[in-house]
Amino acid sequence: MFDLVLKNGMVVTPQGVILSDVCVKDEKIADIVSCGRCLPAVSTIDVGRKYLFPGVIDLHVHFNDPGLPDREDLRTGTMSAAAGGVTTVADMPLSGNPTIISSAALTRKKDAVLERAVVDCALWGGLVNDNTEDLAEMAAAGVCAFKAFTCCAGDDFPYVTRDILLKGMLEAAKHNFLIGVHCEDEEIISAMEIDARSSGNNSVRDFLCAHPPISEEKAVDMVLEAAEISGARVHICHATLPSVVRKVTAAKSRGIKATVETCPHDLIFTEDDLEKQQGFLKCTPPVRKQDDVEGMWEMLLSGKIDIVSSDHSPSTLSQKVSPRGNFWDVWGGVTGVQTLLPILFNYGVIKRGLGIEELAQLTSTKAAKIFGLWPQKGAIAVGCDADFSVFDPVAKWTVSQEKLFYKNKHTPYHGMEITGKVVMTFVRGKCVFDNGVINLIHGKLLDCNKKN
């Protein structure tokens, strides 16, 4: 007797989309069989030839928990994930309090996950200026990867200089951790910002001038060089430029263990949109020019981008608006965990011919492999965790604030008409999202060093 059978699904498997029934037993996919057989199960759901995607793995979210619950917490963040077909998130080590740069801080984070998460959760630790000696202990305690910044990320998350980055990567190579990096050149961006501010230049355009493409490119060069010297695995977070993706492609061909991610907002919005949307679209590196957006799609469609993550980075409404009209003072970070899959389906599959299997690779399979969660996560195959989203490819809907589960319901996608909708989401065979309603199940804390 199976626990659950999902009947008549257009099942997105690594071998292609196959109309079949998926059987779940003890939280795992127990069998995938052709339709029409009467399979004994505690619960059977006919998904009516909708797509069954492997649960999305969003490797880049900031749920600000513990510490800054005004912006988001692990409950609202993972509810939003569930509503977007995301069954595993990897929470970033900064923008909460404390930042996850020590084993003690990690313990508090784990408690928050176990108490509040409704989808499965893996954790990033931080590589900062003075904790390279603590990395191995944090990894042994369950951190799956370490995030570093090459530019300012706040006083409680000091950025790495070149020597520290290399030191961290040598440690990473020894113990086989992944290092993910936010790439911008601190010297360039801080000099430009100080100069602009001192002249009273405080607009969106001034902000864009202070985050030029060359700043991202230079930082990526430094990171890839450190990866080459150390032999560590590196992940370039939220690339916004085709030139950056090309650098990673060239590095891969030289045997460097590098991967690259981009975000939906980098594939949809331009500098002109930032002028219109102001704070709601402010993030760093910033959204770029139309040519860059087109170039990023070419990179994505030709398989040169490994994964797409949301970089869901919430804030309160007041943090998004500067009372004095000074754009420098606006909080940087864009929300998006709930819209990741439908936005990519609408703009990638429908508008640009991205394959369904490629979409599953970009949003699930490769993320599982990069983060050490494969083969437990990342595919609809016998033996994998029963993580799915049921996706209606023809349903039309409009992104609006009242549909969002975010604590602060702002999104740059507000008002967009989208084709393709997440209807149900299952985490290890349990239904966490059903047609607009969240079921509060318990998410699991994932440790990529152990069998979960």
Ligand SMILES: [Zn+2]
């Ligand atoms: Zn981020």
